[in-house]
Amino acid sequence: MDTGSPETSGEDLIIAVEQMVRYVRQSATTGGLSTAASSALGRLSREGPQRLTELARAENVSQPNMTQLVTRMERAGLVRRVADRTDGRGVLVEATETGLEVFRQRRAERAEALERLIAQLPEPEQRAVRTALPALARVIRKHRERP
Amino acid sequence: MDTGSPETSGEDLIIAVEQMVRYVRQSATTGGLSTAASSALGRLSREGPQRLTELARAENVSQPNMTQLVTRMERAGLVRRVADRTDGRGVLVEATETGLEVFRQRRAERAEALERLIAQLPEPEQRAVRTALPALARVIRKHRERP
């Protein structure tokens, strides 16, 4: 099987990644849900209501940033703030039904766009993509747990 | 060879891509060169001086956006504006020596970070990554030429 050029350097790979970033960002913007909002909403969908600080840390952004993001998302009806009964200082952020539905649709759209992209590749490369992407995600996750 | 889960769905893949996007963006921000600046500077490095409009179209952003990006980059000493002798309306954007050097260093850093990530994978998955990324970049490029 032809794995492309004889040596695929880190430089070549990072160029490829840059293109993917641009592609995803573009298809992510349509529908009015930014990368940041989509990512936070995704976490809330998967993991349920969370403390604002928790969410900021998990998403790797500052607390003020998350405060503002949540405010924008609240204004858009995607999430709501709920008082934390066990801690008067705390705020729980929770996805609304609208938020959950919007996120499901958006992700489905992007997944479809990616699938269409992959479908244009010959079989062996398709398999490579389905192996490579989850593998990279795995090490990134690991890297994140202990950097 | 184990290609991961029995069926790797578009949903799983897009989650992986989202993580990569976040990872790259983070390592891209350090050193004070944004994704947008890095991408534009990269194009100027590869292709030489270009019309502002040309650059905006190639980078897939609006003309005013590119005007501002170029202004910021000019202020940072990364590029310069040069009058286009053949058309009084036109402006050529050109990377400075500083710009070229900064870009080379930044890309090298990111490439290294990616390589470190890949190095943590078992051999077969490493090969998959070196096949998959350029393949995806290829179809994105093709998709861009005629959407």
Add this chain to the structure above:
DNA sequence: TATTGTTATACTCTATAACTATA
């Protein structure tokens, strides 16, 4: 005193609309 969240401030990145200058 330490933690949680918000406000204040500032910068980048992005778009559309309106404008100026040259073809």
Add this chain to the structure above:
DNA sequence: TATAGTTATAGAGTATAACAATA
């Protein structure tokens, strides 16, 4: 009139510093 570029305006996304409220 059409094209190249800038200015005006606005909003998202990001950060650090300062602050208020609660533990």
